[in-house]
Amino acid sequence: MPIMRFAKIKTLMPGIFVSTIVGLAALFLSEHYGAPAMLFALLLGIAMSFLYEGTDCREGIEFTATHVLRIGVALLGLRVAFGDLIALGWKTGLLLVVAILSTIGVGLILAKFLGLQKRFGVLTGGAVGICGASAAMAISAVLPDDKNKDRDTLLTIIGVTAFSTIAMILYPIIAAQLGLDEVSTSIFLGGTIHDVAQVVGAGYSVSEPAGDLATLTKLVRVAFLMPVVLCILLVLKLNIKSGVKSQKIKMPAFLIAFFLLMSVNSLMDLPSALISGATDISRFALVVSIAAIGMKSNLSQILTVGIKPILLLLIETVWIAGLILFALPFLA
Template identity: 50%
Template sequence: MLAMTRISNLVGSEATQKARTLFPGILVAVIVAVSAKFLSEHYATPAMLMALLLGIALSFLGEEGKTVPGIGFAAKSLLRLGVALLGVRVSMTLMMGLGWDLIALVVGGVLVTIGFGLLVARFFGHKWRFAFLTAGSVAICGASAAMAISAILPKDERSEERLIFTVLGVTVLSTIAMIAYPILVRVLGMNDVAGGVFLGGTIHDVAQVVGAGFSISEQTGDTATLVKLIRVAMLAPVVLVASLIIRGVAEMDDTGKRPPILPGFVLGFLVLAAASSFGLIPPFITDLLSQTSRWLLLIAIAAVGMKTNLKQILSVGGAAIALIVVETLFIAGIILAGITFLT
């Protein structure tokens, strides 16, 4: 009994010490995230973009001092927890209402875009890691997908640089698309359903999809959101299959380790998605976990920004920008062609 008490006290002491070590960095990341949310609501700017830029402005906090451990924890562990909680947004029952043809179009668009990115990246001077990171984020769900995919890629000295550049790129392009694509929908004379499929199947981030869809009509907004959730649902299987392939054929990272066969955050995503699809999670819990996911991802991207060197990001070059733009235009073309064929 005495031994158990000593072990309990030791564990408690270690946990308390770890919490004290991580607290300053996590607190700074939370403050940056709250500031970004405030600015986004008052100046109509994506919160992810604001958190990233504010984080980069405070990058000195991620280089030395008491905040370093907590910032690292937020950039890795809180990020994975946020991605896992994304699963509560997925409901297979609602998605089936779109019909198998549209579901196949959206799923096919995701897979073909990833394949396209891997194929053309060499012409832009980039290797498979950056190609998969950018194509996956464009094809699935923007910044969230970029962070999830980055977690399974073998790490090297440029991993965070590639992640930050991708998040920045897809967020900016998604914001441009939120403004431009509704105009295109009207010019092409699409009906509410077709417009929703186009917006949900092409715009990178969920928030921008919602904004673009409901700027046209309520039905377009509902359809766009539903289509976007199909792309979000593709995150887990894409990351799972990719992690298996990478583990089998890719080189080990700088720590001498390979990515896990089934990342814990992917398993969490799948469990929550299944529970949500079968109606096992009460609506108020779903809303709570969904909001928690958004905040965790916002805090994580702020932390990632604070770990980033701006000069290194800018050194990625114009070819990287061109690659993300080409991938964005490609998925837009694929979805538009599919809508034209199906309707």
């Protein structure tokens, strides 16, 4: 048995190693050029996709794109606590729930209208509504296997990362032009920008208090990741979604870990060093797994999907931004 385990580890190591190297390169480029690490990881992974076909790296890349991804998502649980909802107030919490659910609903409706799969609408709507690339990977992890699953995940990550970066630059300007006060600006930034890093960048570009509140608002959105994924699992289990074959669907271990870690963070005053360390490990795991997903991609297949997926992501992004802006006066 130990010999078999060693052989398995030996088989996985080449793919894990190259994924890690690409992830480290992405983090290096991100720190020196200011662009999102996940975007660099995707682009570098796509450039290295030849390693996935016809080399010894295939199994390790598959492992990294699935299991390492789930470790990264599970550790996100330490970034949020139940008390965050209370700190924001029930009106803001309710607004975020409506924003997330309606964005997923818009994704479903538009996907059907544009001739795309419903699962793609759920994937993009969840990514835009909750926490960008992290949500896309978590939702993708529980969706049934499909020949287009990796392609759709990759497209969603590319799209939400690009729109999140644009929003980080434009949304503080929009808030200033609309004359929003500091609190409203913070809720707008935290409630609409897709990725946590871009929310932090946008919020602290306004002021330190705005950055703190925007980040808190964003982390509350992250807290809704687990309930949304659980709802998706329930829908799949009940076979409500068309095109999903009957199958036994179990509760993924990474979702259980996410909930347990969030509960521990809510009930105990954990050392800041522990939270910071877990956040760094989570970020690194997600960057490495995105690099692996990029390596699994088929660039020619991605280029054939056309403008519709980007249009879907754009409309979802505009929807959640417009909804939050419309509702801000009612939060006072």
